Amino acid sequence: MTELRYLAPGTLDEAVGAFAKAGSAARILAGGTDLLVQMRSGVLKPAVIVDIKKIPEMTAIEQAADGSFRIGAAVSGMALAEHRSFGKVWPGVLEAVNLIGSKQVQGRASAGGNLCNGSPAGDSVPAMVAAGAIVTVQGPEGRRELKVEDVPAGPGRTNLKPGEILVSFTLPPRPRGSSDAYLRMIPRTEMDIAVVGVGVSLTIKDGAVTAARVGLGAVAPTVLLVEDAAKALIGSKLDAAALAKAASACSAACRPIDDKRGTIAYRTRVAGVLLKRTAAIAAERAQGK
């Protein structure tokens, strides 16, 4: 960790300039809960660290008149939990962000960092995928938007171009009767990495599902959007047949690793089980139960 330069620009343009100039030797610092561990273990030896937390846009949580939320990439899980209305509108996204590490980690860790770290098991990512979140990125060639599910490229890799910085997440307005949930399976109740994570976002009208999105984590090289699972739920009253079909779609989407936390067979099976449980929670919330 010698020869390190620390920069804390106050504007996004300055940050983009400094980040692009330093090239591959630069790292973005949001919460730092992954970066500092990687530096400490010698996996990363950055020459320049660009702290983005002095840029107001990066730490802001804003709700627009249409009900959509814009969350800065460096907003910590704790800050999101303290927001007066975010957790009421997006309880699943909030619970996913607040399953990242411990309370100490949530005091710093951000959804932006969780996504850019590129772990297939990042807890906030399936919930953000289910939410239909759009991310705004800014780089030397300007600003662009992409779907959150298009950001991860593989374990530890993203589709951001060199010099691009993740700026914010935009979560769409929610029609009445909408809610979401996130569940994960881990060998203990806290402080571990997801073996499977499922995020479900639903809109229910007159007991029937009119819109659904399903995000699936820790069972493939990247977090997945499972469109077949959503299709199985849309139009249904979440009856056993629809849930079974959606669960099968989740299991079918799995391309997991075999490791000490879970075998391929276990992860594949649990993906389906968790889909059913998560959809049930999202449905209860959507119907105000």
Added chain:
Amino acid sequence: MAKVHVTTTINGEPMEFLCEPSDTMLDALRGPLALTGSKEGCASGDCGACSITVDDRLVCSCLMLAVESQDHEIRTIEGLANGEHLHPLQQKFLEMAALQCGICTSGMLVASDALLRKNPDPSEEEVRFWLAGNLCRCTGYDKIVRAVMETAAEMRAQ
């Protein structure tokens, strides 16, 4: 590389110190600031022994760069007692022997204090989940959890 000059507030006192850009907040606390109450256990955010608060949010000081404390309000275990008077949590930990070797204790106390500031009436489950990021390798968690619950009850009664 030149050292960086940092101006911050620690336990209510304005402070200045010099650090390397790569130093963690824990390095700065235990080094130039001579506040050795925060302990280094894992240095990877898993054990919670180095817990502090930054602007009232609980964080691991090993997962934060010292330069990031510029213009923020830091609180450490050294700021918990009021002069010679122990904080009720500290008193209760002593009375109920909620510690053995003591390495985890300052982190446990800082984390418990952060919880009670946020939620003066936590359930046992909430206490256990809140303290999941603080590891203790000798006394087990029961006495600690009971001490936090009793302190909370006494503080509410006052």
